[in-house]
Amino acid sequence: MTDSLHETITALYAEYQPLKGNQHLVGGKADLSFQHLVQQKTQDFATSLQKRIHDELFGWGPLQPLLQREDIFDIIIQGPDHIYYESPQGLARHDDCFQTERSFQNFVERISREAGVLINHRDPFANGKVDSFRLHMVIPPITPYPVLTLRRHNQKVFKLQEMKQSGFINDKQYEYLQQMISEKSNFLVIGPTGSGKTTFLNALLGHMPQPQRLVVIEDTDEIQIHDPLACKLLSREICPETLSVITMEDLVKQALRMRPDRIVIGEVRGKEAKDLLQALATGHSGSMGTMHAQSAKQALLRLEMLVQMGAPQWSLHSIRQLIQMSVDHLVVLNEDRQNKGVQEICKITSHESFGLLLETIRN
Secondary structure, X not given: OHHHHXXXXXXXXXXXXXXHOOOOOOOHHHHHHHHHHHHHHHOOOOHHHHHHHHHHHHOOHHHHHHHOOOOOOEEEEEOOOEEEEEEOOEEEEOOOOOOOHHHHHXXXXXXXXXXXXXXXXXXXXXXEEEOOEEEEXXXXXXXXXXXXXXXXXXXXXXXXXXXXXXXXXXXXXXXXXXXHHHOOOOEEEEEOOOOOHHHHHHHHHHOOOOOOOEEEEEOOOOOOOOOOOOEEEEOEOOOOOOOOOEOHHHHHHXXXXXXXXXXXXXXXXXXXXXXXHHHHHOOOOOOEEEEEOOOHHHHHHHHHHHHXXXXXXXXXXXXXXXXXXXXXXXXXXXXXXOOOOEEEEEEEEEEEOOEEEEEEEOO
């Protein structure tokens, strides 16, 4: 089927070429006229071949069957010929690919438009969201060919009770997390990429009493909120010349003017750490967020470095004092992506001359 598919798509593009030159087909009248041509030329084909051709020219192409598998949570596209996916069984190469360079370029343009992102030679990388996937894109000249990374986020909001039943947390952790929420502790959920930080944070938010004024700050729309009193602020990284960039640091400052009961930050990753910790140290108890790290100690080191980015004039002693004043707990998730769950919960107990002391809450 692969040879006939390649030949058919190449022939369809060749026949359409005199009508529209080298214009890519991304919508409008050109797209409609091309659809009519494709329908006319493939009407006698087998249904499966018709569908595959339509997917290649107007849809997700070889990615279509991967999207229908709920066990796939990462898809990596390295140009038209190399597609990989990750499932609980690990990383594997897809046995299909885009049939022509042109159909791949059309796909890149379609998915950019659907995600609402601007990507060109001036701004050759972008982040967005398509359906239940977080999208990251890089195009030449940064790379030899377009590279797309899709990460699926579970649309279902799990309850904390369900996460206990599934083994993500144990009975002791469940009780302690309930206590942290009721006592309005400030905490960070720590873990590597794909460890379930966002899913777990959504479960914790679902356990919050309502109504509360939650102000959620993110760079990609992933956290789900159901309290009508809650609101969300999204950063804006890459913009046309007529729009200004809005950073996470900007949003933290705006959130403080919105009468928040709790501040929730999707991921602490930059200079906004300074403003966030200052806000937590002066009020807004019960706030939370996530951070990439593989252990509690590594998370504290990263946090120190991020605060230094926003306040390079501050001493390390002052930064550690601020962390100790503003963060109560670190909830550490397992490194093993195939065995997701809470590894430990640590409490920041004191600030000594050699650093911050952690107490592990025993299971």
